Amino acid sequence: MSHRVTVLVAVKDGLPWVREAVESVLAQTYEDFELLLVDDGSADGTAEAAEAYGDPRIRVLRNERNLGQAPSLNRGLREARGEYVARLDADDVCLPQRLERQVAVLERDPSVALVGTWMDVVDERGRLWARLRGRVGDFPELVLAILADRYPWGHPSVMFRRDVVLELGGYDETLAPSEDKDLYRRLALARHEARSIEEPLVRYRRHERQLSQEQWEVQQRHDWASQERFIAELAGEEHARRLRLLLSAGSDPEGGEDELLRRLLEGAERRLRLTAADRAKLESLLRRHLARRRRRPALRAARGLLRAWPLAPVRSVARRSRALRSLYTRLVGR
Numbered sequence: 001m002s003h004r005v006t007v008l009v010a011v012k013d014g015l016p017w018v019r020e021a022v023e024s025v026l027a028q029t030y031e032d033f034e035l036l037l038v039d040d041g042s043a044d045g046t047a048e049a050a051e052a053y054g055d056p057r058i059r060v061l062r063n064e065r066n067l068g069q070a071p072s073l074n075r076g077l078r079e080a081r082g083e084y085v086a087r088l089d090a091d092d093v094c095l096p097q098r099l100e101r102q103v104a105v106l107e108r109d110p111s112v113a114l115v116g117t118w119m120d121v122v123d124e125r126g127r128l129w130a131r132l133r134g135r136v137g138d139f140p141e142l143v144l145a146i147l148a149d150r151y152p153w154g155h156p157s158v159m160f161r162r163d164v165v166l167e168l169g170g171y172d173e174t175l176a177p178s179e180d181k182d183l184y185r186r187l188a189l190a191r192h193e194a195r196s197i198e199e200p201l202v203r204y205r206r207h208e209r210q211l212s213q214e215q216w217e218v219q220q221r222h223d224w225a226s227q228e229r230f231i232a233e234l235a236g237e238e239h240a241r242r243l244r245l246l247l248s249a250g251s252d253p254e255g256g257e258d259e260l261l262r263r264l265l266e267g268a269e270r271r272l273r274l275t276a277a278d279r280a281k282l283e284s285l286l287r288r289h290l291a292r293r294r295r296r297p298a299l300r301a302a303r304g305l306l307r308a309w310p311l312a313p314v315r316s317v318a319r320r321s322r323a324l325r326s327l328y329t330r331l332v333g334r
Helices: 018-026 046-051 069-079 098-108 139-148 162-167 179-189 213-235 237-249 257-271 276-294 297-308 312-318 322-332
Strands: 003-011 033-039 058-062 082-087 112-122 128-132 159-161 193-205
Touching: 003 018, 003 069, 003 098, 018 033, 018 046, 033 046, 033 069, 033 082, 046 058, 058 069, 069 082, 069 162, 069 179, 082 098, 082 162, 098 112, 098 159, 098 193, 112 179, 128 193, 139 179, 139 193, 139 213, 139 276, 159 162, 162 179, 179 193, 179 213, 213 237, 213 257, 237 257, 237 276, 257 276
Parallel strands: 003 033, 003 082, 033 058, 112 193
Antiparallel strands: 082 159, 112 128, 112 159
């Protein structure tokens, strides 16, 4: 049986939160969906917990062995029955109108391939920790979000056209766990539109396992590689690293900000087929972004210092306090 939407969850050992995630999907105001859970070798009864609902809209696929999230997501993409795929993680929660709102955007504008929503970040007890906000209302704003590495959505809040993502090859498994942002970059290179819904429709749960330094290091390394690959498509491989650092820090140690920005804009105009108005808007957005980055030297210095330290003792202290965990995340990265 086909459905308009597949809610795709890839999970390993999702207890104790997977039931709350499942129930948030079953409570959606939009009813034409299937919930496809790809169990990646759980040993805690996650798959059984989902199957126990006895709801025909729930399908559980079991990997024969642990493959990792990106391969599990790609399996789910291949076996999904929905035209649209909505991502969700087993420790997150959808608000009731999430699917309805996102389907409306995709139905209204066929040029939009992906739509994300704002998110509220909560801790293990469901207490508000942070808010993820921002805006992507047109293509220049999408390109700015990619170049600035500042998205108004998180992976568990996006919905996309399944056929478009499959045409791009699905998720790049070599870049996990940064496969989500790599997908946004490839969508933009293929000249697909994206939009943000300026309403918090997902609650994203943070917990201590996400403070793993090993995971963070891998994520950052893969994210930087994907970002430089995107920039290289616009401005050439020889300028990709300097431009990534310029967009992060707001300045170029070699003093070539204007020349780098010119190359980036000319390449974006050509590679992304920007109109003159789109290029002008992107330039304005980039200049404002760089000005803001230059005004934050203290935060950048603190972040650089923390990343240079042995971080095991820092993490140990951070785990004792929600406020300290929040500060750690802002300075060091997710």
